Amino acid sequence: MLNSSLRQLGSALRARKISSVELTQLYLDRITALNPALNAFVTTNAETSLAQARRADALLAGGKAQPLTGIPIAQKDIFCAKGWRTTCGSKMLENFIAPYDAHVIEQFNNAGAVNLGKTNMDEFAMGSSNETSHFGAVKNPWDMTRVPGGSSGGTAAAVAARLCAAATGTDTGGSIRQPAALCGISGLKPTYGVVSRYGMIAFASSLDQAGPMARSAEDLALLLNVMAGFDERDSTSLQRDKEDYARELNKQVGGDKPLNGLRIGLPKEFFAAGMGSDVAKAVEAAITAYKKLGATIVDISLPNSRLSVPVYYVLAPAEASSNLSRFDGVRYGYRAPEYADLTEMYEKSRAQGFGAEVKRRIMIGTYVLSHGYYDAYYLQAQKIRRLIAQDFTDAFKQCDVIMGPTAPSTAFKFGEKGDDPVQMYLSDIYTIAVNLAGLPGMSIPCGFGDNAMPVGLQIIGNYFAEAQMLNVAHQFQLATDHHDRAPQNIGLQGS
Amino acid sequence: MSLTTADVRKVARLARLAINETEIETARAQLSGIFDLIAEMQAVDTKGIAPMSHAQDLSQRLREDVVSEADQRELFQSIAPQVEAGLYLVPQVIE
Numbered sequence: 001m002l003n004s005s006l007r008q009l010g011s012a013l014r015a016r017k018i019s020s021v022e023l024t025q026l027y028l029d030r031i032t033a034l035n036p037a038l039n040a041f042v043t044t045n046a047e048t049s050l051a052q053a054r055r056a057d058a059l060l061a062g063g064k065a066q067p068l069t070g071i072p073i074a075q076k077d078i079f080c081a082k083g084w085r086t087t088c089g090s091k092m093l094e095n096f097i098a099p100y101d102a103h104v105i106e107q108f109n110n111a112g113a114v115n116l117g118k119t120n121m122d123e124f125a126m127g128s129s130n131e132t133s134h135f136g137a138v139k140n141p142w143d144m145t146r147v148p149g150g151s152s153g154g155t156a157a158a159v160a161a162r163l164c165a166a167a168t169g170t171d172t173g174g175s176i177r178q179p180a181a182l183c184g185i186s187g188l189k190p191t192y193g194v195v196s197r198y199g200m201i202a203f204a205s206s207l208d209q210a211g212p213m214a215r216s217a218e219d220l221a222l223l224l225n226v227m228a229g230f231d232e233r234d235s236t237s238l239q240r241d242k243e244d245y246a247r248e249l250n251k252q253v254g255g256d257k258p259l260n261g262l263r264i265g266l267p268k269e270f271f272a273a274g275m276g277s278d279v280a281k282a283v284e285a286a287i288t289a290y291k292k293l294g295a296t297i298v299d300i301s302l303p304n305s306r307l308s309v310p311v312y313y314v315l316a317p318a319e320a321s322s323n324l325s326r327f328d329g330v331r332y333g334y335r336a337p338e339y340a341d342l343t344e345m346y347e348k349s350r351a352q353g354f355g356a357e358v359k360r361r362i363m364i365g366t367y368v369l370s371h372g373y374y375d376a377y378y379l380q381a382q383k384i385r386r387l388i389a390q391d392f393t394d395a396f397k398q399c400d401v402i403m404g405p406t407a408p409s410t411a412f413k414f415g416e417k418g419d420d421p422v423q424m425y426l427s428d429i430y431t432i433a434v435n436l437a438g439l440p441g442m443s444i445p446c447g448f449g450d451n452a453m454p455v456g457l458q459i460i461g462n463y464f465a466e467a468q469m470l471n472v473a474h475q476f477q478l479a480t481d482h483h484d485r486a487p488q489n490i491g492l493q494g495s
Numbered sequence: 496m497s498l499t500t501a502d503v504r505k506v507a508r509l510a511r512l513a514i515n516e517t518e519i520e521t522a523r524a525q526l527s528g529i530f531d532l533i534a535e536m537q538a539v540d541t542k543g544i545a546p547m548s549h550a551q552d553l554s555q556r557l558r559e560d561v562v563s564e565a566d567q568r569e570l571f572q573s574i575a576p577q578v579e580a581g582l583y584l585v586p587q588v589i590e
Contacts, residue, residue: 097574099570099571190549193550325511339586354512376537382542384536384541414553
């Protein structure tokens, strides 16, 4: 059951081979057993989850099931879920009970899925290792001395350790793809605007995008079918016809090979210095596998991608400093116990409620937006953002998808990046450009590097090409078994 | 780019973040490092390039000016740090 795909779980539930209550209890028991070591979940609520499971069982019994009805899904703790504690990994929201549902949560509820709990994350999604969480770092299930990546590290670890059937993440600069790569699972960041940001606690609004994280591309497609959709409450939500993201999974262009005619662009900038040799080896082996599946390789260039990290570290902190100004200790969230006046109440509440990385980014953002600096920083960054996006537009004239590494190295040790924030920021060097351009990007497992840690292959598609990317990933997963591998010591032996 | 401790103090005040003397020096060193990273951007010629704020270059949608929210005052105030008689309490700001 624990290694079943969402499609298989759905069939078993509809055939009444297992009930949603039984399946939910199975995962809750695994969380009880394994979470003290992994720290992947910050909140569970067995009663609420089991009540949802009972309602799902009624739907299943009545023949009213949808594909995900009765399936336990974990939610990144950035999504407000009514009645659930929603912390965003911060002391600021340690006791915040969300008074409403995010659009993503509503969509899962409407699909009859079970909310299994809230997963740990870097504070306000700012981090690449989960070390900035107020609730302590998540451990990588493949090696507990290593980071799971971030910011959706709790989700990535929970999926890899089979603590849930699948889960959600959000990605502002790589926060779905990088932890997916480091934990050996699959993750998809859709085109900006495909999934509503309503009720998803804001970090950098022009970049934030929610997406699914699971063990296979097929599972991702079923999840995205539920998550995607227009929502008038998000001003950047895109009005588009509803898509079936699973429609192209088994598409064959013709000929004897599944991916005949597929043109894969390899940006020379992604294969330059900086990538670990073990990562390079696994990614190159994946490219060779794609050639066997019928794909052809095109050498491309993204000349401005080297500017992604500096541009991102202007735009994202600027937007964050504005978004996080709402945390003032007045209407909700943390308030300092002692203060002399209103200004001191603001300053102490924010200084005590936010962690070091969040404060650092608020200060960068405040500086670049302060009087006299706007043109030199924010405006200049927005202009270069267009150049970065234009590079992709030019590249997609020559290829259908772009591939490369998701992260420069496999999972690193806790504390390894030390006190230098810049070293941590470079973990997202291959993922950030995709957010700046607003394109869809995904990471799928493509082998193992040094210390037997998983390596992720990044697949970047053109705008709204999610169904095609899922086809490209699914065909690889039909031909390989990297995505089926599971960590040791997560209690799978004999099950 | 090297920030001064006065820069850090000013930014912390603008951002409403209390900061003590030991934190200022750490913040100054770390922020200076980040601005060194950002500096690479300054040399790029962007004359004639339009700034990009949204991937699809969308304009904002408009909606009818009608009430769309139900009154949930009590629910929202139940999670506030301090309320009294239906009002959010803060330190006195008007003499």
